[in-house]
Amino acid sequence: MAQATSLRTNPVLQRFRKHRLAVWGGRILLVLYLMAAFAGFFSPYDPNYYELYPPKGNHPPTRIHFVDPETKRLSRPFVYATKRSIDPVSLQPRYEEDPSQGKFYVRFFVRTPEHPYTVFKVFRSDLRLFGVDPPGRIFLMGTDNFGRDLFSRIVYGGQVSLTIGILSALVSFALGLLLGGIAGYFSGRPFHLSLPPSRWRGLGLVLGPLSFLLWLGLAAAALFLALSFARLSPGKDPFSLGIDALVVLLGALAAGAILYRLFREPIRLDPDDLIMRTVEIIAAIPSLFLLISLRAVFPTDVDPLLTFYLVVGLLGFIGWGGLARVVRGIVLSVREMDYVQAARALGASDGRIIARHVLPATASYVIVSLSLTIPGFILGESGLSFLGLGVTEPYTSWGLLLQAAQQGGFASFTDRPWVLWPGFFIFLSVLSWNFLGDGLRDALDPRRRT
Amino acid sequence: MDEKRLLEVKDLKVHFFTDDGVVKAVDGVSFHVDKGETLAVVGESGSGKSVTSLAIMRLIPTPPGRIVGGEVLFRGKDGQVRDLTKLSEAEMRRIRGNDIAMIFQEPMTSLNPVYTVGDQIAEAIMLHQGKSRKEAMELAAHMLELVGIPEPKKRLGNYPHQMSGGMRQRVMIAMALSCNPSLLIADEPTTALDVTIQAQILELMKKLQEEIGMSILFITHNLGVVAEMADRVVVMYAGRAVEQADVVPLFKDPLHPYTRGLLHSVPRLDLAAEHKERLEAIPGNVPNPLYLPSGCAFHPRCKHYVEGLCDREVPPLEDTGDGRQVRCVRWREIREVRA
Numbered sequence: 001m002a003q004a005t006s007l008r009t010n011p012v013l014q015r016f017r018k019h020r021l022a023v024w025g026g027r028i029l030l031v032l033y034l035m036a037a038f039a040g041f042f043s044p045y046d047p048n049y050y051e052l053y054p055p056k057g058n059h060p061p062t063r064i065h066f067v068d069p070e071t072k073r074l075s076r077p078f079v080y081a082t083k084r085s086i087d088p089v090s091l092q093p094r095y096e097e098d099p100s101q102g103k104f105y106v107r108f109f110v111r112t113p114e115h116p117y118t119v120f121k122v123f124r125s126d127l128r129l130f131g132v133d134p135p136g137r138i139f140l141m142g143t144d145n146f147g148r149d150l151f152s153r154i155v156y157g158g159q160v161s162l163t164i165g166i167l168s169a170l171v172s173f174a175l176g177l178l179l180g181g182i183a184g185y186f187s188g189r190p191f192h193l194s195l196p197p198s199r200w201r202g203l204g205l206v207l208g209p210l211s212f213l214l215w216l217g218l219a220a221a222a223l224f225l226a227l228s229f230a231r232l233s234p235g236k237d238p239f240s241l242g243i244d245a246l247v248v249l250l251g252a253l254a255a256g257a258i259l260y261r262l263f264r265e266p267i268r269l270d271p272d273d274l275i276m277r278t279v280e281i282i283a284a285i286p287s288l289f290l291l292i293s294l295r296a297v298f299p300t301d302v303d304p305l306l307t308f309y310l311v312v313g314l315l316g317f318i319g320w321g322g323l324a325r326v327v328r329g330i331v332l333s334v335r336e337m338d339y340v341q342a343a344r345a346l347g348a349s350d351g352r353i354i355a356r357h358v359l360p361a362t363a364s365y366v367i368v369s370l371s372l373t374i375p376g377f378i379l380g381e382s383g384l385s386f387l388g389l390g391v392t393e394p395y396t397s398w399g400l401l402l403q404a405a406q407q408g409g410f411a412s413f414t415d416r417p418w419v420l421w422p423g424f425f426i427f428l429s430v431l432s433w434n435f436l437g438d439g440l441r442d443a444l445d446p447r448r449r450t
Numbered sequence: 451m452d453e454k455r456l457l458e459v460k461d462l463k464v465h466f467f468t469d470d471g472v473v474k475a476v477d478g479v480s481f482h483v484d485k486g487e488t489l490a491v492v493g494e495s496g497s498g499k500s501v502t503s504l505a506i507m508r509l510i511p512t513p514p515g516r517i518v519g520g521e522v523l524f525r526g527k528d529g530q531v532r533d534l535t536k537l538s539e540a541e542m543r544r545i546r547g548n549d550i551a552m553i554f555q556e557p558m559t560s561l562n563p564v565y566t567v568g569d570q571i572a573e574a575i576m577l578h579q580g581k582s583r584k585e586a587m588e589l590a591a592h593m594l595e596l597v598g599i600p601e602p603k604k605r606l607g608n609y610p611h612q613m614s615g616g617m618r619q620r621v622m623i624a625m626a627l628s629c630n631p632s633l634l635i636a637d638e639p640t641t642a643l644d645v646t647i648q649a650q651i652l653e654l655m656k657k658l659q660e661e662i663g664m665s666i667l668f669i670t671h672n673l674g675v676v677a678e679m680a681d682r683v684v685v686m687y688a689g690r691a692v693e694q695a696d697v698v699p700l701f702k703d704p705l706h707p708y709t710r711g712l713l714h715s716v717p718r719l720d721l722a723a724e725h726k727e728r729l730e731a732i733p734g735n736v737p738n739p740l741y742l743p744s745g746c747a748f749h750p751r752c753k754h755y756v757e758g759l760c761d762r763e764v765p766p767l768e769d770t771g772d773g774r775q776v777r778c779v780r781w782r783e784i785r786e787v788r789a
Contacts, residue, residue: 188513338559345507345554346547346574346625356573360564 022439171316226251
């Protein structure tokens with residue numbers, strides 16, 4: 001009678017399979033992430049490699065020939081070396097094929113001992129999927145203005161763009177689950193933010209004075225603000241004197257109210273209120289604006305790797321609100337379930353109940369939501385990098401590549417359309433994640449099936 | 451505390467502090483449960499019987515509820531008597547499930563739908579007895595066998611939705627008894643089941659009680675179940691105990707007008723054949739707990755109400771001399787009228 005849930009018969013998997021677009025999204029993502037993970041293998045060149053002479057800046061995609069011009073018959077794919085000249089009118093470099101140097105056949109699984117790479121920063125290797133013998137060059141998607149291979153840079157940029165999406169999503173989900181869980185589970189159980197001295201007992205002996213310090217600080221700040229207002233705008237006429245007096249009075253009143261409340265009764269706060277109001281405040285600020293202003297708080301000339309983590313943290317920080325709100329709702333309803341009461345009656349602690357009963361109930365929502373949030377973060381990273389606030393050289397990301405693309409002004413898009421390739425990869429990954437998320441939602445939530 | 455006493459509730463008060471005012475859900479209830487005995491707590495919805503059981507387990511949602519007074523003395527497995535209202539939360543967790551277990555009204559929702567039945571029983575065992583998962587699973591299978599579920603080994607891997615309501619209640623009982631509690635609180639365990647299954651479950655509980663030797667605190671509004679199960683009965687009304695007696699005398703000679711009303715409102719095949727009358731009901735409704743009537747809370751619905759006597763002061767719980775207690779100033783007159 002026990003249900004056989006092998007991969008073949010699992011109903012969730014079956015429903016997911018029916019969603020063609022989602023399956024394709026998953027496959028494309030698999031390819032993209034494999035490419036990012038084994039970037040060195042898939043890219044023909046080191047992403048930061050370029051030649052001073054002959055220069056290859058703004059080289060268009062290399063044409064791959066399949067037909068031998070002499071015999072007019074199909075041949076192994078090959079490329080020609082190119083010759084550079086400067087257009088006398090636009091002063092832009094032009095590249096022409098130069099058959100005189102002979103054919104350079106595209107070879108697979110080539111070794112490039114002069115350009116080794118590492119996989120996961122551990123395994124050293126120099127095996128690459130494809131390449132041509134020097135001095136021939138193969139630029140699948142052209143080069144940037146330094147002459148670096150754009151395809152290699154896109155493959156390496158994917159490492160940053162794709163992992164930032166996942167990492168930021170994980171950060172924001174950690175925050176959202178934790179805070180949403182706390183808000184929901186402890187809703188209606190306010191905690192003390194201060195204790196009157198009459199109740200300083202036990203642990204309160206430590207926390208009581210600590211909380212007092214905090215509140216006294218707040219009261220002092222209110223007074224200080226009011227006084228400095230009066231000091232900075234000294235009143236000359238009776239009207240502004242009156243305003244000064246009023247502000248000082250208000251400050252004193254605020255400080256007095258805090259002190260009165262502090263000594264009379266404990267100040268209590270419902271964690272639900274605290275967290276949900278915070279979510280609303282964050283949600284009320286336009287996210288790109290928030291992102292930029294938060295980024296502005298930190299220095300821009302820090303170590304590139306640090307910037308990477310900074311961007312992850314920032315994106316995660318602005319993204320947790322929506323999830324926290326939904327998780328709170330789910331937790332609120334689950335904690336009233338009979339089986340939670342039953343678990344408590346069996347002696348389970350709060351932590352155990354949260355881990356065993358409450359959080360698993362949010363699992364299917366979280367999985368779906370995760371796959372639908374990641375594309376947002378990929379876009380967010382691109383936006384930040386595009387504005388020059390994201391990752392910096394020598395690291396690269398799709399957003400950064402797009403930013404480099406538009407540096408030549410609008411002409412760069414018409415003269416060198418290949419620089420828009422990173423945009424295509426952003427588009428492809430975002431679309432794939434969205435399809436995948438759609439499919440997961442339909443598969444995990446039978447109610448939404450049509 | 452007397453050696454044979456397992457649980458003694460003394461003047462328990464549980465109040466709920468709501469925005470509309472203070473609801474005195476339980477207002478001075480006292481009773482005791484002896485070892486191996488079954489005590490039934492009977493009353494209408496809102497009489498405070500469920501709150502009493504939750505208060506014993508310290509599971510009152512706080513806020514808004516709080517135990518504001520009284521003692522709950524309980525003799526643990528180690529023979530030590532503790533006041534449960536004064537224990538820390540961690541100490542209380544050791545009592546829950548291990549010394550006192552509880553089964554609930556709704557077997558359909560009391561099991562988590564995402565875990566197998568075996569998982570959930572084993573969970574309780576691992577929590578209190580520190581056994582390995584394998585040992586816990588073996589014990590779980592044994593418990594399923596004990597509560598009369600065929601093919602227990604196979605059933606361990608079932609999810610709750612693969613079982614019927616009666617089966618699930620058996621699982622709940624297996625879960626509750628897996629740690630050999632000395633007291634089982636059963637909060638209307640058969641209300642959600644149909645009649646034939648009810649009888650089976652009650653039979654099972656009686657059998658297990660004999661085997662394990664635990665006491666049962668049985669919360670119900672079903673007087674038929676009380677007659678079947680209980681040794682003694684506490685009748686509750688509006689947060690107070692109004693009558694307490696052994697089960698036979700209570701059914702033969704109910705003293706409090708409310709108990710009489712309850713007994714008369716039970717359909718009886720033998721009487722129906724003779725009188726062909728409509729079933730008697732207690733007029734009116736349970737009072738709003740925010741605004742309890744003055745004096746005896748039952749007086750607006752009582753046939754024997756006397757103005758100026760019943761609505762003045764809350765009548766005390768009187769000993770009648772034959773081991774019974776009743777909370778009615780006129781119980782002697784009422785008893786004579788009937789005799």
